[in-house]
Amino acid sequence: MERTYVCIDLKSFYASVECVDRGLDPLTANLVVADPDRTEKTICLAITPSMKALGLSSRCRVFEIPACVEYVMARPRMQRYMEVSADIYSVYLRYVSPEDIHPYSIDECFIDATPYLSLYQVNAKEFAIMLMEAVLAETGVRATAGIGPNLFLAKVALDITAKHADDCIGFLDRAEFERTIQTHRPITDIWNIGPGIAKRLAKYGVRDLRGVCEMSEAVLYREFGVNAEYLIDHAHGVEPCTIADIHAYEPSAHSLMNGQVLPCDYTYDEAKDVLKEMVDQLVLDLVDKGLVADSVSLYVGYAKERGADVGAQEEPDAYFDGGHGRRPASGRRGGPHTGGTRRQPDRTNLYSKLMPRFLDLFEETARKDVPIRRINVGFGGVMPEEFATMDLFTDAAAEAEERNLQKAVLAVKGKFGKNALLRGTSLKEKATARERNEQIGGHHA
Template sequence: MDFDISKLPRYDILCIDFKSYYASVECVLRGLDPLTTYLVVVGDLSRRGSIVLASSPLMKSTYKIKTGSRLFEIPQDPRIHVVEARMNTYIDFSMQVPKILNRFGPMECISIYSIDEIFYTYDSQSLFGDKWTAAKTIQKTLKSELGLPTAIGIGQNYFQSKSCLDCISKHSEETGYIAEVTYETFPDLMWKFPIRDCWGVGRQMERNLNRLGIYTIGDLANANLPKMKAKFGVIGEQLVFHARGIDLTNPYFKPKLDQNAITQKGFGSGITLMRNYEGEDIITALLDQTEEVARRAREVKMNGRTISLSIGYSDDVGGGGFSISRTIATPTNLTRKIFEVCKVLFYQNDVKRPVRNIHVGLTNLSTDDIAQLDLFEDDSKERQLMSTMDEIRNKYGTASVVWARSLTDGGTVIDRSGKVGGHKS
């Protein structure tokens, strides 16, 4: 299947991105210019290994400090402001953006992509002029009212506008960080970029495509469509069309959710640890993640049979890790049972290296309406205990009741309680 681009629907879509969002908000709150200030936002100032969540443009260009760097990597320079994240504040700023865009068009034209990116479908018949004029006006309005600098990618569909933003607009100082692509200009403007810059291509997919000799977006656009579909399924077909600038998403379509049709596929909880964990500290952190997964399952009265564990080793020892799962006979949502399986999986696959990432998952779900009885073990008292613990947590907070070992050095529950997205609110 292929498309004649002359017959494809065309919209004027703006993908708006706030430059170094968290850092920019912190600059604004301090009366500083985000584009001329050295500022870094970290998750926790009390931990030297805390992750950098955002850095101002000057920090990136001058010191190469970016998202994912560590607190101890930040130079000791009096010009640099190092601040702790305030997630609720960033959310509050973000919630003002749709209200501002609503002045330029109806809410159905607005689609929120993330806390710092938003799609806006512009009506060319609007009173605000053509798309470029509107983009500049929106950019100036956001800067004057929120103090935040933006970059805007303009395209004829979602994929074009997002790709234009990431690859071109963010680096186009001469045009005020606004750029545009169309079906006709997409090959000349976009095909030269490496495949990793293609929206929707992660590290694993990049490696898979590289093995096929695909290194640029242009290579992907010219890949054999039947072979790509045979190897990657519908995803392979979609990747090729995207690389050709084709995206048939209707920006005005907002599906109505059928609550009766929504089913939970699984539960998962993961953490990037603030330091290298070894020995019993790993098991403690593993228990904390297991408890979170089990609690979520109990909350919606679901059990699971397949328990998965992913471990990521520290980059200090070369990184790497493993992911493995095991399916048990009787579905469960009890922390103890899930934890026992996770420990076995860990000890069977661990290579005795410092751990930095832990993720626990529970899938292959069934409802908990009728408890399945184990002929060799009566867990009714344990179920009642877990239910009581959950009730206390719901009323008084996550850290109101914790496992004893979660209070040791390896525990993560107390530190993460009350945070938003794992960071201080």
């Protein structure tokens, strides 16, 4: 039986929430969500449709907004957005079983509408309108929707077709996809095709999905490896994965990651202090989840060369905007970075073992002559704590005592807040842990 999927996206979600909370109309008010305490180079997390109508990108920088435009700047409130997102999810649950919903992001979800069309005696469009109107009535947030016989077509209908529909609902079946989307350009408008993939396809003169269909599969597999399978399927409008498949998926390997962009240029020693804070938090996450890891990884990104003006205005076509942030149209330039991954001699979650290994990796790979702007740390091969390595030389009592101490730290933080108990490193001027403990996703809670 052919299935029917609906992909619903909340329109300018963060900005809409801020407008509703202020009694403003999200469609007509000029509002941007950005931190006023940061410089004018800061990126807006969201802008209202009226601001987009001025030609601004959904993730523009504050300095790109014309001086003649009057607007409200709202400080990001991630906790508030999560609460509203949860409220909206609860609205969906009045109509749909959780087994038929896949939350794709804080403001977007997929719904398998197949069994509900007969239940509510509606067609797919009427079903989408029913959900969208319920969300609008209860939260004041408007939505757009895409409808299709598989997850991919529903998503593309949302991203491309819905934008041109008066009712903000797009529909694609295989025939309509072949007629309108296979020749659509730029190809980067298509879900999961970014500037990097587009650039590699352009080497073969391919600039749309029809061109992908006409390419030799052998060439595609040589260029993209196993990922060519997804590209080939999507070029033909095929997506065999279902929401049930997503819910049943179990990854073969697990990892824990933590990363941050530093607020300014950091010296080698200042960055090492931040690294210590990050490793400390990530080790506590391991203990809290009852996990151990068998490898550590580190990424250190450096400041751009001084000749480049990162605040300069670029040509309008120099960027790709996929709706979730801007990227260079020619693909991301990784920038100077160092680091690596090291396999551990044991599987552990002990701070006394893991911190020296990260510091050794940092000291071996990080540069001292270039300012540091980004640090990522991670654990690989994560598995349950019962798989921790033990040998004849293991002091089981000492390890148990250290884990109990780590659990005590977690208990204090859980009861009194993350900043209730800190290492001395976090009291240094360039430390970031205290501020980040009060944030969600790097933004004000």
